[in-house]
Amino acid sequence: MPRPDHLARERTTTMSRFLILIYGDDEKWGERTAEAGAAVDAAHRAFREAGGVVASGELDSPALAKTIHGRAGERAYVTDGPFAEFKEVLGGYYEIEAESIDEAVARASTLYETNEPHVRIEVRPLVAH
Numbered sequence: 396m397p398r399p400d401h402l403a404r405e406r407t408t409t410m411s412r413f414l415i416l417i418y419g420d421d422e423k424w425g426e427r428t429a430e431a432g433a434a435v436d437a438a439h440r441a442f443r444e445a446g447g448v449v450a451s452g453e454l455d456s457p458a459l460a461k462t463i464h465g466r467a468g469e470r471a472y473v474t475d476g477p478f479a480e481f482k483e484v485l486g487g488y489y490e491i492e493a494e495s496i497d498e499a500v501a502r503a504s505t506l507y508e509t510n511e512p513h514v515r516i517e518v519r520p521l522v523a524h
Contacts, residue, residue, distance in 0.1 A: 438507035
């Protein structure tokens with residue numbers, strides 16, 4: 396959903412920050428051969444070394460996740476596992492600097508995972524506070 400104009404933040408520099416979220420099927424990622432895993436690792440190293448990456452990370456299995464549920468007027472509680480059960484899970488992320496969302500999308504389009512049909516990559520602007 397687009398942000399209403401009155402909530403849009405002013406940019407103080409020409410570079411903005413974007414989050415690249417990599418979603419895919421955890422089972423299919425687990426089925427990669429050692430050679431495919433090495434190719435993915437090399438591709439991600441090259442992506443980071445190309446510059447503009449502020450932070451990045453690969454997430455561990457969703458089975459190891461904990462979710463904190465807030466409740467109005469009551470103490471929050473914790474459950475095992477991810478917030479929602481989906482076939483596609485968040486597998487990793489990049490925070491990058493780019494001049495526009497089009498540039499961020501173009502860079503995200505070079506990620507190795509764009510060759511895997513079960514993967515979806517989301518690019519979202521970060522709001523400066």
